[in-house]
Amino acid sequence: MKHQKISFTTALATLLLASVACVSPEAHRRIVGANSVLQAEKASLMESQKALAVENERLRAQVQDLGKRAADATWIDEQKKKIAGLLEKYGEGTRSAQDGVELIRTPEGYAFRVAGGVLFSPGRNDLSEQGKKTLADLVASLQGRRVRVEGHTDDTPIQRSQWGTNLRLSVERAMVVGDFLIQAGGLKAAQVGVAGYGEFRPAVEGTEDSSRQKNRRVEILLLDG
Numbered sequence: 001m002k003h004q005k006i007s008f009t010t011a012l013a014t015l016l017l018a019s020v021a022c023v024s025p026e027a028h029r030r031i032v033g034a035n036s037v038l039q040a041e042k043a044s045l046m047e048s049q050k051a052l053a054v055e056n057e058r059l060r061a062q063v064q065d066l067g068k069r070a071a072d073a074t075w076i077d078e079q080k081k082k083i084a085g086l087l088e089k090y091g092e093g094t095r096s097a098q099d100g101v102e103l104i105r106t107p108e109g110y111a112f113r114v115a116g117g118v119l120f121s122p123g124r125n126d127l128s129e130q131g132k133k134t135l136a137d138l139v140a141s142l143q144g145r146r147v148r149v150e151g152h153t154d155d156t157p158i159q160r161s162q163w164g165t166n167l168r169l170s171v172e173r174a175m176v177v178g179d180f181l182i183q184a185g186g187l188k189a190a191q192v193g194v195a196g197y198g199e200f201r202p203a204v205e206g207t208e209d210s211s212r213q214k215n216r217r218v219e220i221l222l223l224d225g
Contacts, residue, residue, distance in 0.1 A: 099134070101137075110221075112141075113217055116173075116217045117213065118131055119131035119173070123163075123169070125172040126176070135180050139186030146191045148193040148221045148223060149195070150174060151177075151196040152196075152197055152216065153170050173218060177220070
């Protein structure tokens with residue numbers, strides 16, 4: 001019985017081999033060629049799928065960018081309206097500018113320029129009563145904005161002050177103004193940065209008293225306006 005089973009298996013294998021052997025070389029070439037075509041089409045479809053995925057991602061990013069641009073355009077229009085209103089109130093030649101506050105255009109954006117004489121006594125970093133009133137009037141215009149408070153001095157060397165250098169005095173004054181804006185409830189601490197430049201960024205050139213008076217100032221730069 002075992003011998004018969006082995007003989008049957010052998011016969012079946014022989015039959016299969018015979019069937020394969022019966023395929024002509026031409027038919028075999030056609031089968032191989034058709035298989036190659038199918039493999040090429042499969043590879044082409046996979047590449048097309050990859051290309052479509054890349055294009056879909058590009059279009060998705062483009063849609064997101066367009067949405068952001070539309071939102072930015074709306075935000076920019078709102079900021080322009082706010083700046084226009086501030087210019088009417090604080091622009092050069094207005095009544096407020098005569099009171100020591102002026103809205104100016106800088107390379108980084110708009111800034112409130114406040115005369116140093118309005119805010120501080122010579123060589124001091126504590127706000128005068130007029131300085132507090134002036135800053136309190138500005139708080140409403142700064143609501144919700146990020147700002148950088150920049151202190152500036154003239155080029156007269158410090159001789160009888162505890163600060164030692166104009167650079168240090170300018171930083172101290174910027175910090176005092178920044179603290180006031182926060183404490184007055186107009187801005188959060190995270191919205192306020194400070195910097196001091198001493199005499200190294202004058203508003204005007206010259207060593208006469210009128211030039212030095214203009215250079216003693218604090219500027220509140222509107223970082224998002």
